[in-house]
Amino acid sequence: MAVSTPVLGIVVLIYMMVIFYLGWLGYKKTQMTEDYMVAGRKMNPYVLAISYGATFISTSAIVGFGGAAGALGMGLLWLALMNILVGIFLAFVIFGKRTRRIGLKLGAVTFPELLGRRYQSRFIQGFSGALIGLFMPLYAGIVLIGGARFVETTLNINYDVAVLILTVIVAAYVITGGLIAVMYTDALQGALMFLGMALLLAFTYVNLGGVVEAHQALTNIAYLVPESLQAGGHLGWTAMPVFGSPIWWNLVSTLVLGVGIGVLAQPQLAVRFMTVRNDRALNRALLVGGPFILMMTGVAFTVGALSNVYFFEKLGVISVVAAGGNTDLIIPQYINSAMPELFVVLFMLTLLAAAMSTMSSQFHTMGTAIGHDFYREFLKKGELGQTINITRIAIAVTILVSVVLAYMLPISIIATATAIFFGLCAASFLPMYVGALFWKRMTKEGAIASMLVGAFSSLFWLLFVHAKEAVPFGLSQAIFGKATLLSGTWTVVDPIIVATPLAFLTAIVVSLLTKPIPQKHLENCFGK
Template identity: 30%
Template sequence: MKTAVLVLYVVGMLGLGYFASRRTRSLGDFFLAGRNLGPWVSAFAYGTTYFSAVLFIGYAGRIGWGFGLSSLWIVVGNTIVGSLLAWLVLAQRTRRLTERLNAMTMPEFLKARYGSELLKVLAALVIFFFLVPYSASVYMGLSYLFDAVLGIPYRYALLLMAVLTGVYLLMGGYLAVSLTDAVQGMIMLFGSLFLVGYLLARPEVGGLPQAVARLSQVDPRLVSPVGPPGFWPLFGLVVLTSLGPWGLPQMVQKFYAIRNEKMVATATVVVTIFALVCTFAAYFSGSLTHLFFKEPPLVNGQADPDLLMPHLIATIMPPSFALIFLLLVFSASMSTLSSLVLVSSSAVVIDLLPPATRPRSLLLMRVFCAVFVALSLFLALSKISFIVNLMSISWGTVAGSFLAPYLYGLYWKGGNRWGALASMLSGLSVGLFGAVLFGFRSSVLPLLGSFAMLIPLGVFPVVSLVTGGGKDASVRL
């Protein structure tokens, strides 16, 4: 039964890839689906890229266990700032301005908006060096789940995901990715609802009021507004995970591809509901692990909270739901991986290769997508310490590099290339050198990533004004 469901899922994904391949004729079709996606597909594409397996496995267990119910502040931030406000503030302007500037990527937008080839090259290099290692992190959590639920070894599970993602991505590009995201988003949505409902019905939990009371008995701090680690760690996580999508190229891409500005309103509602359901299910369920386990599972004698959710699913849930949750995590992983690979490939083919290669750009995009899928698989299996460190800081560093020049570029004519360059370098420096200074300590990285995004928001206007402002800007906002 389990194998049959997985095979059916794989066949369905490949079928969508084939369908999309029949409608992919140009680079614009491959990378942006011809800027012709509807609101529901666009919303699910955003949501499934936002919430990868890292949320349902790593963050749900580690943060839910550590912070208790105060982790629900992250739900509030992700829903209101990371989803609702992101679409209200960014979507229409991005769709309008990128089409006017004929920009398909973040580096192309920065070049066209500020008239600087240097910004384009720097942006492409940031994407390449940080998003490729980050793509390896989306395999997180699959090892235990596949082995426990289906008896498939870790390496084979990763290989299956890489091959399946690579095939439908190469066949249909962003249209294939978006169509599969819509299906995977429905799986994530209903799987999340079922997860919360099942856990609340368990005798160990006994419903919502009883859950709060029992968590308070375990540790009163688990039901406090801040949680055991304190305010600043929680603040860092809320800002990092909520403001980060505003500057991540793989998230911003979703605004480029929606059919027209009128469809943004519907997409905004859908993505907000999706974010609320998925994040609440993840963090609330992670908090409830205290009612099922006294300590996190041990790995080499050390407690590993990342295994709490896989262990909960494998030992508490019935086999049928364990399979649903497996598909949920598998879907979240593939959605994020495909978006990261697509954006990373564009950084090379569209932004770094010379214009003479444009006649072969569609072929080159497919080639580099295949290369980057293989590279992400290799990095996930190798677990090289240097790569692991890059993975741990990639979200905040990339968002910190792009948030200020992108946001100000949409709304403020007074910004110029020097402000954009200074803000990019400040975000990059805070994220990268700050992590080195603090020894890549996991407790510090979320707060560091938050400052990597917030500091450039102040640097950009100051440097722009000092260097003459945007008086030479010819772009109509």
């Protein structure tokens, strides 16, 4: 069902006008560097919570992971649980408070800067900045795909131009209004997302006859799982896959652990903790953050799985088949065929909001990573130089790369590419981030070693062992003459499972072997 374009046009126009107003508000309130980078450290706790949630949850979480749940089933709810417990509770209560305090004491305005100053190393800041600048476009690219897929199926038009216009609008308010504009617009977008997802859940359960009835119907069609998936360990959409099977490893190691833990070391999220005035704000933010995430990923994964019942009852096929084999199209297909027209318009806006809220933070983080962290602090040793221009150019170039990637990446890629980026961040940043906050004995050398080991072992595993990426990339085949260097179960174990512990181990061993950070600097970081 295609939605009438005028209705959608007017709704989108009103939405864009409000966004424009909020962007302008951000621009007006931005007077100093701290305003641009960390929203002046005075952000309202609820805006923080919704902004954090809306950035965290992109179209990729809803469309990509919801689609993955359509194929793999409700086992993905473990990821929703991780999102709430790790991504919200642990992140705000344990990581957030210390990040805020140390960031303030060291005057850090970006995530790489927090790490660089804590360990007194420009290299750490520069390398982290470069890593973000290089790999975040992959993540931004798939967020674009997530939004574009929906436009593609809803409006039934060539979406290239729409995507480009959308990108330019987001870039405009990010460049002019900085993080204040990003967070204000996030709050509006988050509210829309909450409403959209709540209605989606309600409609789905009502359509399928109730909560228990819907689940039961899904349990009853387990026999429809295609043979190829059954062979991989799939036991139905309301059952976990066979323990240790390839599908189990994909679900548990890549999706649940990779994304569930990786979120802690996401630069665009960690910087949020430095935007509030005190710990009270972080406590209060939890009140909104927990239910918000439940409503996002919890709903997306449940509805994604339940779409199988709908498609089976209506078309006699399962979701993956109804979506032509592309899991990224399951949620859009489901919304378009199962929901009332007005809701399709609202959901279109929900996804637009989800894409924009994540993109805006990605653009902000990529731009500051290259302009501030890599160029100013690493190359120019803190001198201002052409920082502002470089940041703008960096934003433009990284956006361009994201758009190009959005066209080049293969189908069913959204969930996987998100996991790649989250995994890389976890392996490279998490050990030194944890050390920065909780382990005073961790040294600069330990931090650098763990960052390099984490980044390179993660990439190595991705290109040479993990079959899902290593085989299509073909680098291992070209150099060593075999598709993957290891065989058997290893080829389905996600890089994060290998690289992150390795990086933690490196951090501990190297730190214990090198000279501790001077007491005086630690007092600067933690207070006396």
